Amino acid sequence: MIEMEKITKVFPGGVVANREVDFKIASGQVHALLGENGSGKTTLMNILYGMHRATSGTISRSSQTLTIGSPSDAISHGIGMVHQHFMLVPTLTVAENVVLGTSAGPNRLCPFLNLREAEERIASLSREYRLDVDPRAEVWQLPVGAQQRVEIVKALYRDADVLILDEPTAVLTPQEANDLIDVLSNLASRGKSIVFISHKLNEVISLADEITVLRNGDMIGMVRKKDTDAKDLARMMVGRSIEPPELPNRSPGEPMLTVKSLCVEDDRKLEAVKDVSFTLRAGEILGVAGVDGNGQKELVEAIAGVRRAVSGSVETKHQGVSNREYARRIGHVTEDRLKTSVVLDFSLWENFGIKTCDTSPHASWLGMNIGSLKAATEAAISEFRIKSRGPDEKISSLSGGNQQKLVLARELGLKPDILLAAQPTRGLDVGAAEYVHQRLIEERQNGMAILLVSTELEEILAISDRVIVLYEGKIMGALAARKATREVLGLMMAGERLEEMERSPGERN
C-alpha cells in the first residue's frame, strides 16, 4: 500500500545512511525492519515520517506519489510514528498530549480546547483496541509501557493507518513486551499496517509477517516469516553466521566482593538501591538483570567508589587505599560510554592512560612518560584488534565498538581482580559484542570476578554463572543462570520475588 522506492539518504558530511533502499508495507500486515545499530533503519523510517528528507527516491501510496516534507504531511497521509524516546510532554495529561498539534473541531482557527470530547474519543479508542489508557492521567505518572500505549493512541487519534514503532520493546519488561505484541497483532487484524524497527531476532520472528533486512544502509532483502528462520535472518543482518557464546565449566573461587545491606541514593536524592547484599567470587560472572533505571547504575557506581553509599558496606581486598588507587584496582566499564568512560576530545593514548598516567612505569617523580603510554596503547590496539589509525587518533572518530574495545583494554590492562561491566555491549554491532563476550569469558577462566549488568536477558543468560534481578533497587532473587528462564526472570523484572513464585507456583495467573 505504501511503497518507498530507491531511497538514498546522504547526511551532510557524506555519511550514507540509506543506499537505494526499497521498502513496501501492505495493509493489515506487521512488517519488521531488521538490522544492527547504524544500519539505517531509523533513518529510513524518519524519512517516511517526514523528520528527514531523502536525498533521492520516491514514496508513493496506491501508486500515487506522496511528498512528505514534515511530520504534519506524514500525519495527513495517515502515517503515525512511536519514537524510541517518547514524544510526550510529561507535565501534560494524556488527553492534552493526544490533542497537541491537532486542529479541534470544524473551525480550524478556533483556539479553544474541547478536552472532554477528546477524552471521550481516547477512551473509546482505548476500549476498541484494548490499550488501557486513562485520558486524564498525567503522563509523568505513567509507567513506560503505558506511555508507549499513549503514543499509539496519539497516532490512532490522528487516524493513522500505518503505524511505525522504533525499537518498541527496548524499554519494556518481557511481559510488557508480550502485551505490546498482543496490541500490535490486534491492530494489524483490524487492517492497520504496523512497521516495527528492531535488532532482536526473537521478537521479529514472533511478531512479523514480513521482514526487511538492512545492513550498512543497504537493503539486503525482504523475506516472509514462513520462509525463514533465526539463523537465516542473523546471517542476513550480520553478513555471516554467528554462534552463541559458550561458558566453559569452572567452579568459582574465594569471595572477591561482598556487598552487605547496601543503600544508595540517586542524583535526585531518592533511594535507588535498597538493602542489597550479594557475594561475587573469583572466576565467576554474576549477571545483574533488570529494566533500565532500577538502581543498576547507582549500585555499580557505589561499588566502584564514585558514588557514596548511604548505608551498608562494600568489602573487597582493597580497603584503605586512596580513591585514585581504588579506581585502578577495580575495573569499571561504565554504562554510558560517551559520558563517563572516555573523553571524546582526547586521543586514544590519552584515554588509555587516564588511569595509569601517574604511576610507574608511565610516570616518574614529576613527569609523564608519553612514549611508554603510546607504546602501551599500541600494544592494546593490536591485542584487542581496535580499528584505528594509531594512538594519536581522536577517540571520537572511532566506531562505538572500537571505543568500547579501548575502554575494555584500559580496564583489563590494570589486571584488576574485580571487573564491573555495565551494559558492556550496548550500542555495539554483533561482531564487537561477540568479542566483548569472549574477552569476559576468558578473564573469568583466569579467575577474575565479573559483575555483568545488562538489560538484555539473552546476554545475561548466555555468559553468566548466576543471575540476580533488580527491581526498584531491591534484589528480587538470585538463581543459577542455567536454571533461569526468560519467563521467570521477566516476572522478577516486573517486581515478583523469586521465593514467592517458588512458594505458590499454582496460584500465579
Next chain:
Amino acid sequence: MEALLSILNAEFLAASIRLATPLLFATLGGILCERSGVINIGLEGMMLVGALMGVFGSWYLNSPTLGFLVGVLSGALVALLHGFVCISLRSNQIVSGVAINLIAIGLTSFLIRIVFGLADQQRIVPHFNSYPFPVLGQIPFIGPAFFNQLTLVYIAFLMVPVSWFILFKSRWGLAITAAGEHPKSAASVGIDPQFVRHVCVVLSGAFAGAGGAFLSLGQLHFFQDEMVAGRGFIALAAVIFGRWNPVGGMIACLIFGAADALQFRGQAVGMGIPHQFMLMLPYALTLAILIIAGGKSKAPAAIGIPFRR
C-alpha cells in the same frame, strides 16, 4: 504600631494595586516567554524602552493612548531582537538579556537628551488619569481602593484571566507548554517550536513595553533615566514565585506592590525608620521570596535550551 495601622487604609490598597500594575504587565510577559522555553532577563530593558517610547509617542501624537501603543510596539520590537539572537541564532539567552538591559539604559538616556534636549528632559507629557467606575466607585472603602484607578489597571488585571485561559485552556497554550517542556514532541506533531517561541518572546516584549509605558504615562508623567529601577527583575521573581501561572504571578505582584506602597507611605508618615531602609523593602522581599520559593517551584524543562531539530 499605631503608625503602621494608620497607613493600612483604602488609599494604601489603591496604591498597592497601582504599583503592582507595571509589575503585572511585565510578569505576564515573563510567564508567556518562559513557558515557551526562553528566559527573558531583558524585561527590565524592554520596560525602559517602552517607558521612553511611550513618552515620545504621547508627546508627538498628543495622546496618551497612542503613546502607550507606541511603548507596547517598541517593547515588542526589542523582544524581536532577543528572539532573533536566542531562537534563530541559538545564542545564550542570559547574555542576550543582559546586553539588552545595558543597551536600553544607554540608548534611552541618550535619546531623551537628543529628542527633548538637555534642559527639557523631564518634560511632562499628556498622560492617563484615573477612571472611577460609575456605581462601584461610590462604595465606601472598596470604591476608592479598587474602582478609582487608571483604565490600564483594569486592563492589566483583566489580562490575568485572559492569559490564564489561553495558557491552560487553548490549543495555543498547549503548544506553548509543549515548546517549553519538550520541544521535540511539539515538532513531532507538526508544531514548529521555534515559531511558537518567537511569538511568545515578541508578546513578552509587548507586555514589558506596556509595563514601562504605564510607569511613565500612568505614574510619573515624564521620563527619567533608569526609571524602571529593577522592576523588570522583580517581575522575573514574580514569574518564579507565581510558578509560571498568571494567577500566582498576580498574587506575587500584589505582594510586591504592597511592599512598594508601604515603603512610600512609611516615608510619608515617618515611622522613625531610615527611608533608605524602606526603599530597600521591595528588593529585600524579592530575595526573601526567591529563597522561600527556590527549591520548590519547577521551571519548564526545556527553558534556556535552544531548539535544534
